[in-house]
Amino acid sequence: xxxxxxxxxxxxxxxxxxxxxxxxxxxxxxxxxxxxxxxxxxxxxxxxxxxxxxxxxxxxxxxxxxxxxxxxxxxxxxxxxxxxxxxxxxxxxxxxxxxxxxxxxxxxxxxxxxxxxxxxxxxxxxxxxxxxxxxxxxxxxxxxxxxxxxxxxxxxxxxxxxxxxxxxxxxxxxxxxxxxxxxxxxxxxxxxxxxxxxxxxxxxxxxxxxxxxxxxxxxxxxxxxxxxxxxxxxxxxxxxxxxxxxxxxxxxxxxxxxxxxxxxxxxxxxxxxxxxxxxxx
Amino acid sequence: xxxxxxxxxxxxxxxxxxxxxxxxxxxxxxxxxxxxxxxxxxxxxxxxxxxxxxxxxxxxxxxxxxxxxxxxxxxxxxxxxxxxxxxxxxxxxxxxxxxxxxxxxxxxxxxxxxxxxxxxxxxxxxxxxxxxxxxxxxxxxxxxxxxxxxxxxxxxxxxxxxxxxxxxxxxxxxxxxxxxxxxxxxxxxxxxxxxxxxxxxxxxxxxxxxxxxxxxxxxxxxxxx
Numbered sequence: 001x002x003x004x005x006x007x008x009x010x011x012x013x014x015x016x017x018x019x020x021x022x023x024x025x026x027x028x029x030x031x032x033x034x035x036x037x038x039x040x041x042x043x044x045x046x047x048x049x050x051x052x053x054x055x056x057x058x059x060x061x062x063x064x065x066x067x068x069x070x071x072x073x074x075x076x077x078x079x080x081x082x083x084x085x086x087x088x089x090x091x092x093x094x095x096x097x098x099x100x101x102x103x104x105x106x107x108x109x110x111x112x113x114x115x116x117x118x119x120x121x122x123x124x125x126x127x128x129x130x131x132x133x134x135x136x137x138x139x140x141x142x143x144x145x146x147x148x149x150x151x152x153x154x155x156x157x158x159x160x161x162x163x164x165x166x167x168x169x170x171x172x173x174x175x176x177x178x179x180x181x182x183x184x185x186x187x188x189x190x191x192x193x194x195x196x197x198x199x200x201x202x203x204x205x206x207x208x209x210x211x212x213x214x215x216x217x218x219x220x221x222x223x224x225x226x227x228x229x230x231x232x233x234x235x236x237x238x239x240x241x242x243x244x245x246x247x248x249x250x251x252x253x254x255x256x257x258x259x260x261x262x263x264x265x266x267x268x269x270x271x272x273x274x275x276x277x278x279x280x281x
Numbered sequence: 282x283x284x285x286x287x288x289x290x291x292x293x294x295x296x297x298x299x300x301x302x303x304x305x306x307x308x309x310x311x312x313x314x315x316x317x318x319x320x321x322x323x324x325x326x327x328x329x330x331x332x333x334x335x336x337x338x339x340x341x342x343x344x345x346x347x348x349x350x351x352x353x354x355x356x357x358x359x360x361x362x363x364x365x366x367x368x369x370x371x372x373x374x375x376x377x378x379x380x381x382x383x384x385x386x387x388x389x390x391x392x393x394x395x396x397x398x399x400x401x402x403x404x405x406x407x408x409x410x411x412x413x414x415x416x417x418x419x420x421x422x423x424x425x426x427x428x429x430x431x432x433x434x435x436x437x438x439x440x441x442x443x444x445x446x447x448x449x450x451x452x453x454x455x456x457x458x459x460x461x462x463x464x465x466x467x468x469x470x471x472x473x474x475x476x477x478x479x480x481x482x483x484x485x486x487x488x489x490x491x492x493x494x495x496x497x498x499x500x501x502x503x504x505x506x
Binding site: 091092094095096115116118119151156157158159161162172174175176177181184185187188189190191 | 351354355358359360362369370373450451453455460462463464465466467468469470471473
């Protein structure tokens with residue numbers, strides 16, 4: 001009898017802890033967020049932490065194109081940089097983070113697709129990327145047609161990997177947990193090319209450790225429209241779209257791209273960029 | 282529900298689990314072979330072999346499997362350019378098997394050593410008394426009894442191995458279950474929870490019979506003393 005009582009108490013304690021952990025997420029709208037600085041509104045923004053040039057965690061400070069756009073949009077929404085709480089949003093978790101309102105918005109190479117629109121809302125797009133190849137500087141690969149019999153690397157479960165499997169079955173595809181592994185293997189010479197969206201590749205090539213070793217081919221074969229992920233029914237879409245339009249208009253948008261891909265020999269696809277934000281549903 | 286069932290038309294879940302079964306099967310055979318040799322080393326009368334056995338177990342038991350398998354891809358395959366088959370993915374599959382086997386051999390060794398501890402010291406002394414040297418004594422007297430005492434712990438190692446075979450994704454075998462799960466979540470994020478439960482259930486179905494079987498066998502085959 002004693003034992004069961006202890007067990008029940010333990011279960012209750014665990015449940016209470018779990019519930020209180022969940023409850024912590026709701027405080028976004030409460031003013032000041034404890035900081036008390038200026039008393040402005042705060043925002044929780046989901047970004048990638050592991051994608052150099054887009055969303056990258058450099059020991060507590062965050063850099064990249066996604067981060068720069070997020071900061072600009074936040075400023076337009078009246079939230080200063082110190083009131084932004086950056087949250088890691090890995091690809092597989094993005095819908096859940098939004099559906100459970102653990103973040104207010106997501107800037108994480110988040111392509112607008114119809115399946116995703118069923119669970120989340122999108123503002124933007126703020127950039128149109130395309131699937132491309134990263135190859136060693138001296139490689140003569142100029143597009144996916146040259147990959148027959150070559151070793152190509154991408155990330156397990158990614159859209160890019162699936163596209164290669166569906167459309168280029170003659171390619172030897174190696175799937176790794178992250179692009180860093182792919183790039184390391186390509187440095188070793190066992191992999192001939194790495195594939196994903198061009199701007200992600202540019203970010204990888206621009207990393208200090210890889211500078212000058214790799215080039216982005218510049219022959220895109222898909223259209224990925226990066227949008228701002230929002231919880232279903234959010235009322236922020238219109239404001240975000242006008243912020244994006246303003247950012248493109250005043251030149252900050254182009255500067256953010258250039259500064260984040262410096263040294264990668266990369267130019268964005270000027271036919272599709274800068275994009276016109278879609279009307280909000 | 283219809284949405285959920287349509288997943289199985291698009292994605293071959295059974296084929297993914299089959300990859301895990303193959304990985305586990307080959308890795309289990311190699312781990313058993315390496316682990317038995319290591320256990321012999323550890324109970325042998327030669328100090329340098331004892332030292333080697335202990336060092337192997339301590340190094341591999343305390344290294345995360347993810348690191349071993351990532352080393353298989355980044356170290357062996359990428360940098361040292363070791364390939365175990367002409368075909369790229371077959372080669373990576375075999376490197377993953379080596380990684381799994383090398384890691385689990387440490388646990389197999391300890392399981393067998395626990396089995397050796399169930400054999401009374403008198404058995405070894407009796408073997409010595411009839412003139413058997415170490416290897417024949419181990420082969421004829423000690424190991425057969427030790428294996429019968431080690432069935433349950435060996436079964437636990439096998440269960441761990443089957444679950445750990447998903448880590449092979451870190452060694453670039455992306456066709457196995459956890460790799461397919463990632464793909465399915467990427468494309469069908471609206472069904473995240475059902476997808477998780479499908480794969481959890483798959484492993485329950487794989488692992489529970491092994492638990493039941495080894496429990497039954499360990500009772501049936503244990504040496505009555």
